[in-house]
Amino acid sequence: MEPFTVQVPESVLSDLADRLSRTRWSRPWDRPGWEDGVDQSYLRDLVAWWQDGFSWRAREAELNRYDHFRAAVRGTVLHFVVVRARRPKGRMPLLLCHGWPSTFYELLPLADRLSQVDVVIPSLPGYGFSDPLDGFRSANRIPALYAGLMTEVLGYSRFGIHGGDIGAMVANRLALERPDLVAGVHVTMPAEPYLEPGTGLTEDEQAFLRDRRISQERGTAYAHLQRTRPATPAHALADSPAGLAAWIVEKWRDWSDCDGRIERRFTKDQLLTTVMLYWVTNTIGTSFRIYRDWALASEDTPQAWPDDDTLIGGVAGAPLPPGRRIEVPAAVALFHVRQPREWAERAYANLQRWSPMPSGGHFAAMEEPDLLADDISEFFSAVER
Template identity: 45%
Template structure:
């Protein structure tokens, strides 16, 4: 385990600015964001990224958190109270470890925030990047690298799914699981699908038909789109902010949830690490995932408020997990809930950990 500090070379930043100021922007195909990233907003953000954003200040803020690498795995490790089980906070796509930092600031226990394999400073493993493989990497980090005997896991999106696998693969070490997307069962064979469940599944399918273009591209032609995004920072920005706006609980106003410095910090991290392509690997490898067994450890759900998932029936989570201790639907905070509503999540996570531990 080696200490790690973020230090982007100045020539990388100079090259980035040169590319930004020479960006060629597309004409809009539809008003505003109706056809994807709004070209007018993108132009404004790119101008700020090139001429107003202070990366070195952002770098200094990030380096205030103790960071390490071990076996190619990057993580933040904040020590606070070793007498209680720690918590692992796992992000998703197109996110990064910084999504979990506001939540980290509010917790009183030891906190571990890994970068997903293939994201930013974490290397890809030498095997398919399934949810189970991510879980195994995280468990090795928590037990072998850091020496914890028991721990809690929290996450959403990919991180939440990997945390679900942690709970099924290592039920004796995982004290509890807290997720922002209610877990899905491997199948619906145990009991007939209810009308509420069917309505949700139908609505989710309709939303996916509208929203899943990005996923199909990254699942089937990741190297093609990665070649464009790795060469154009404006293209990278468009690809990422489109999802931050769509999936967050921002009411169409992206900067009501993510200010420009935060957006530019995320974008610079992806750019400087050249990791947008490797972040797609878990999409390419998704068909290699196997059905996850039922979750038997204590579970808490704080349901996110985002398109396609906000009407998730609690009964589906009960099909997937046998011991749901806590379930709430706050009606605010989207796909990046830990960042959008860190105090809400801190309160719910704290209550869950205290009740279980």
């Protein structure tokens, strides 16, 4: 375990500035706005700010206010942030897990608000400053890597875990696989339950699944590409910073609770800091590996690899194994997608907290950090009693 400082070489920033200055814009779309993808006028404004107003060195200084480390965990080097409790009282530590297209940066507001406990925020393998995993289907190793980070590297014997998006999938799997280590699991995306043939669904569950199929048709072309042909967009996005910004920022607008006005929720600097963490590390392509490995976003469609026992269960692409439920105390905070509680109860044997939130979206840790931090704190305080 070695201390780590975020410090991008000047040559990388100079190359970025050159590429931004030579951005080749597409011909104007025949239907302006966001309906067909990223609005070009907004993207032009964002790139102009990136060139003339955004200071990466200032953002580096902000990131480096936190204690960063890198450590080899079972053969893979992970980057992680540790925020120690201000007044250590023997409270259970928390592991916070980010998703896509996000980074550890999104979760830093939670760490600032959970100051009564130790907080650990790793970067997913292949994201940011964490090394990628080697080998096809290697993403199945992520829960075990996180367990190793907490126990073998940091020395915790038991911990709570929170996750959103892919981070929720990791959290759910780790809770399923290692209930001896995980005292409780808090997520914004419930695990996918296994349904026995002929299982009767409530009206609310049927409506939820219908709506999910519709939303997948409208908004998950990116996921289909990332899980079936990930190398193709990786080549393009690794070469064009404007293209990378378009690919990421579209999701931050579509999935957040911003009413179509992205800067109602995020500043340009926040958006570009996220984009930069992918750009300066050249990790957009390796971030797609989880989609390839887990066949994400195919809940109600035929699996890309049917009957493949290497597909991890309980994530969005595949249900929990038959007869299995997550046994540890569980909590779900609902922001972006509103599953019925009975759907989640099929996956969790001990669902203790169910919190439909009044506002916030997919990036809840940055959109509504107070709401989310309070929910996490109250749940784990109850678990510890």
